[in-house]
Amino acid sequence: SLQKVETFLQRSIGTDVVAAQPEAPTRDESDEKGGCKSLHALQVERQEQAARSVLINCQSRTREKTLLKYLSSHGDIKNYFFYESDDLYAVVEFAKRENVASLLEGAIIPSGSHESAVPFKSRLLTLRNLHTAKSPNQQSGQQCQVQTAFPITELIKNLSREDSIDQQITSLTETYQLTEENTRLRFLVCSLLNDITAAYFPECTIKPFGSSVNGFGKLGCDLDMFLDLDGISGWNVKTPKSGLFLEYQMKQASSARAVTQNILYVIGECVDQFGPGCTRVLKILNARIPLVRFSHKPSGFQCDLTANNRVAMKSTELLYLYGELDPRVRGLVFTVRCWARTQGITSGMPGAWITNFSLTVMVLFFLQKRSPPIIPTLDHLRDLAGPADKCVIEGNDCTFVSDFSKIQLQSNTETLEQLLREFFEFYGTFQFSKMSLSIRKGQEMNKPEMGPLHIENPFETSLNVSKNVNTSQLDRFVALCQESSWLLQQSETNKPKVNEDSYNVLPWGLATLLLPSQVATINTRKKKRREPASARIKSLLESLKNKNEPKMSEGL
Ligand code: CTP
Numbered sequence: 001s002l003q004k005v006e007t008f009l010q011r012s013i014g015t016d017v018v019a020a021q022p023e024a025p026t027r028d029e030s031d032e033k034g035g036c037k038s039l040h041a042l043q044v045e046r047q048e049q050a051a052r053s054v055l056i057n058c059q060s061r062t063r064e065k066t067l068l069k070y071l072s073s074h075g076d077i078k079n080y081f082f083y084e085s086d087d088l089y090a091v092v093e094f095a096k097r098e099n100v101a102s103l104l105e106g107a108i109i110p111s112g113s114h115e116s117a118v119p120f121k122s123r124l125l126t127l128r129n130l131h132t133a134k135s136p137n138q139q140s141g142q143q144c145q146v147q148t149a150f151p152i153t154e155l156i157k158n159l160s161r162e163d164s165i166d167q168q169i170t171s172l173t174e175t176y177q178l179t180e181e182n183t184r185l186r187f188l189v190c191s192l193l194n195d196i197t198a199a200y201f202p203e204c205t206i207k208p209f210g211s212s213v214n215g216f217g218k219l220g221c222d223l224d225m226f227l228d229l230d231g232i233s234g235w236n237v238k239t240p241k242s243g244l245f246l247e248y249q250m251k252q253a254s255s256a257r258a259v260t261q262n263i264l265y266v267i268g269e270c271v272d273q274f275g276p277g278c279t280r281v282l283k284i285l286n287a288r289i290p291l292v293r294f295s296h297k298p299s300g301f302q303c304d305l306t307a308n309n310r311v312a313m314k315s316t317e318l319l320y321l322y323g324e325l326d327p328r329v330r331g332l333v334f335t336v337r338c339w340a341r342t343q344g345i346t347s348g349m350p351g352a353w354i355t356n357f358s359l360t361v362m363v364l365f366f367l368q369k370r371s372p373p374i375i376p377t378l379d380h381l382r383d384l385a386g387p388a389d390k391c392v393i394e395g396n397d398c399t400f401v402s403d404f405s406k407i408q409l410q411s412n413t414e415t416l417e418q419l420l421r422e423f424f425e426f427y428g429t430f431q432f433s434k435m436s437l438s439i440r441k442g443q444e445m446n447k448p449e450m451g452p453l454h455i456e457n458p459f460e461t462s463l464n465v466s467k468n469v470n471t472s473q474l475d476r477f478v479a480l481c482q483e484s485s486w487l488l489q490q491s492e493t494n495k496p497k498v499n500e501d502s503y504n505v506l507p508w509g510l511a512t513l514l515l516p517s518q519v520a521t522i523n524t525r526k527k528k529r530r531e532p533a534s535a536r537i538k539s540l541l542e543s544l545k546n547k548n549e550p551k552m553s554e555g556l
């Protein structure tokens with residue numbers, strides 16, 4: 001085994017590729033059924049991988065080679081990488097679970113704090129080195145994998161160097177999408193949390209959902225997870241018709257919701273009291289979907305833990321499926337989300353803002369409305385479903401096809417550039433006051449209630465996904481769509497700016513849409529008094545020429 005490690009080290013150290021990814025699953029890996037792997041299959045694979053992994057704080061900055069040699073005395077290392085958040089960390093995947101058990105067996109409880117440490121042993125460890133004192137300034141030289149979003153000002157520069165708007169959209173998507181390492185880290189954090197919940201419910205699993213796995217996640221997005229208790233054996237077993245049988249005595253609560261709240265209350269308390277690295281734990285149990293919110297310091301993730309939230313898992317699967325059907329879906333969603341964030345349409349804080357989920361549904365709806373449609377309606381996906389796909393959750397029909405190969409796409413050849421322009425045109429002139437959006441039907445419907453923006457929840461069709469949005473937020477969205485649509489029609493913005501000096505590139509195309517807009521600051525009542533967009537753009541272009549970077553928040 002040691003020899004293997006040596007060869008492995010020779011292969012990976014000293015080259016600029018530090019993380020070893022011998023069998024990293026890729027998006028292209030197809031399964032026998034259709035073009036893509038189902039989200040379920042991916043989740044199972046990732047969960048299994050995470051269960052064989054540990055998270056190590058490497059504050060003592062031991063040389064990489066020494067560290068790996070030490071770790072491999074417990075078993076073969078399949079994959080590892082380093083990253084920096086509040087400290088330097090390593091994610092290490094072993095070949096077998098037994099290797100992790102062996103590693104943990106050798107670990108000790110922090111000395112000097114025997115009495116004040118909560119003796120909960122987890123796979124979050126700290127590397128100590130008694131020899132560090134000899135060379136305190138030793139540089140470990142680890143190459144770190146970035147886990148945070150790329151700064152917007154840099155993105156604007158990079159996009160401006162591309163040759164077409166299509167390439168800009170592709171480049172934006174590649175810059176912001178979750179990396180292999182970040183995905184591994186997300187599953188590992190779920191797995192670490194699973195160890196806490198398994199103390200009570202050994203058969204439960206913690207699964208990520210939302211943007212961490214639906215294909216639309218951006219570096220730095222929150223980590224949505226849910227505690228899945230459905231796997232508990234005996235849950236779905238039918239009562240025998242005759243003969244003896246035993247059943248568990250179980251405590252009864254007043255409702256299913258009360259059970260969820262009670263479980264989350266206890267788990268929230270455990271995470272708070274016992275969970276290493278888990279801070280700022282908040283129990284938000286009276287929300288429509290009760291949840292425990294906390295920060296996981298070592299990974300830097302903001303985590304939302306829910307329970308019994310199977311509909312959200314279904315909507316995650318649906319978004320994943322749509323994203324896999326045609327590459328233009330992800331390109332457009334990433335672009336619209338990024339645009340919305342830079343323009344302050346979406347926000348990191350809860351409030352009357354449009355959410356990323358609503359925006360994604362808006363993009364999907366728009367793509368269903370193309371002629372011919374780029375993606376099918378949810379009703380069509382339901383009609384294609386086989387018997388095994390049948391799924392009803394709390395009376396809501398969540399059935400849709402899981403076999404991608406059954407889905408026939410129409411031949412729409414519109415470019416990303418055209419679609420982006422049309423998107424802004426579409427929503428800049430949409431009749432929000434009368435109509436609601438339904439991706440189930442793929443067409444606008446009469447609004448059932450008078451909220452400013454109505455987007456039907458795909459599975460709980462009586463619910464409005466964007467109920468929180470107020471009139472002024474919707475107005476800003478529409479005004480910005482109009483402005484962006486206008487911008488993309490201007491010849492000064494939609495052609496690459498030829499410039500010899502590659503350090504002083506002028507923003508063009510998509511990059512101009514990411515510059516701060518005046519619409520963001522106007523009050524809707526003052527709309528008529530604002531200066532014409534062309535003048536604003538000119539001054540923005542000037543300001544960039546003068547190397548005065550626009551004031552923008554770094555992370556999105
Ligand atoms: N969800 C839902 N209905 C809502 C809001 C959310 O079904 N009204 C589900 C969706 O599956 C969504 C997931 O919950 O993807 C997580 O919600 P959220 O974190 O708000 O959105 P994300 O898609 O994860 O986007 P973000 O990157 O902003 O976190």
Ligand code: MG
Nearest residue numbers: 210211222224
């Ligand atoms: Mg999320």
